Amino acid sequence: MRSHDHQVHEGESLRKAARDRLQAKGEQWTDMRSAVFDALSSFDRPASAYDIAEAVSKSQDRRVAANSVYRILDLFVGANLARRVESANAYIANQHPDCLHDxxxxxxxxxxxxxxxxxxxxxxxxxxxxxxxxxxxxxxxxxxxxxxxxxxxxx
Incomplete structure (x- = not known):
């Protein structure tokens, strides 16, 4: 891999970059995927699927199962929208989803x-x-x- 500069996204720019990246991979940006991404990107440290499910549940005023969140997070990791912190079994939003790095x-x-x-x-x-x-x-x-x-x- 060669070194290069890339744009770091925050806020609405991050949300748009994530949506565009997911759609470019042939996936839909559904309301639930949007809610999970918004919750994930709101944390200032790695968040577990349970943390994210709780945040989405509160924002939607209904219970959201962690299993549903895990499936979406797996999709996000595969599409480079999120990174998994292995040792913590937690996730962070990727601030530059257009660039693939280790x-x-x-x-x-x-x-x-x-x-x-x-x-x-x-x-x-x-x-x-x-x-x-x-x-x-x-x-x-x-x-x-x-x-x-x-x-x-x-x-």
Missing amino acids: CIFLICDNCGQAVHIDDDKLSGGIRDAAANAGFAARRPVIEVRGTCGDCSDSK
Whole structure:
């Protein structure tokens, strides 16, 4: 993968970019998918399917099952609209759904914040090491646990 600049979306721009990306993949942007994406993107840290189901349930004034949310989140991950934080079994909205990068997360053990960074050189090295071992890395995920700058500064 070569390095490049990409547009980071927020708010309505993120919602539109996600909708456009999903539709470009041949999927529909339904009311439920929209509600799940809105809930997911409203969290300031990784959210579980249960967190998202609760948020959607409150916004729609009806119970939404976590199983339904899991199916939508799987679709979102496959379409590059969301990233899965493996160690937390949680998700974050991808702020640049038009660009496909391997996942590199910096996860704070204190506050739970997860920052997604792109470093094609690092992830390319992982892919190269896997290839040299005879392994085809389809979806490398790198998670670095530690303390974020905000939590470090407060100590």
